[in-house]
Amino acid sequence: MRVLVVDDDEIHLLILRKIFEKSHDMVVTAHNGLEALKVLETDHGFHVILTDIVMPEMDGIEFLMNFKKQDFSKRIPVIGFTAGDVEYYRKKSAIAFDSLVSKPLDFYDLYTLAKLKVDAQLN
Numbered sequence: 261m262r263v264l265v266v267d268d269d270e271i272h273l274l275i276l277r278k279i280f281e282k283s284h285d286m287v288v289t290a291h292n293g294l295e296a297l298k299v300l301e302t303d304h305g306f307h308v309i310l311t312d313i314v315m316p317e318m319d320g321i322e323f324l325m326n327f328k329k330q331d332f333s334k335r336i337p338v339i340g341f342t343a344g345d346v347e348y349y350r351k352k353s354a355i356a357f358d359s360l361v362s363k364p365l366d367f368y369d370l371y372t373l374a375k376l377k378v379d380a381q382l383n
Contacts, residue, residue: 262307266312268312273291277289312340314343341360343364
């Protein structure tokens, strides 16, 4: 599985990378939505995207809105996570995340959710 993880928290990036790589998944990281969009300009081969909501330069909601304009986005589930009010961000986002979870994260639960979303997308 190829995973794009977007978060400005280096520790979250490191933990998620280790968890996914332990299962032999390939992980690419970005520190904000703008970096993630730059990655996606040249690489459409991700199976799932995990993104924080609150980040500098471009937050997760703005990233999602820009990402969903791309034709290839329909086949890639996006899971958002936030320390804020999940319901607030669910309502604020004009385009829905495939899943939206709250911090603090159980990183293994997030891994399991990502696997489930990818499996559902492939079937």
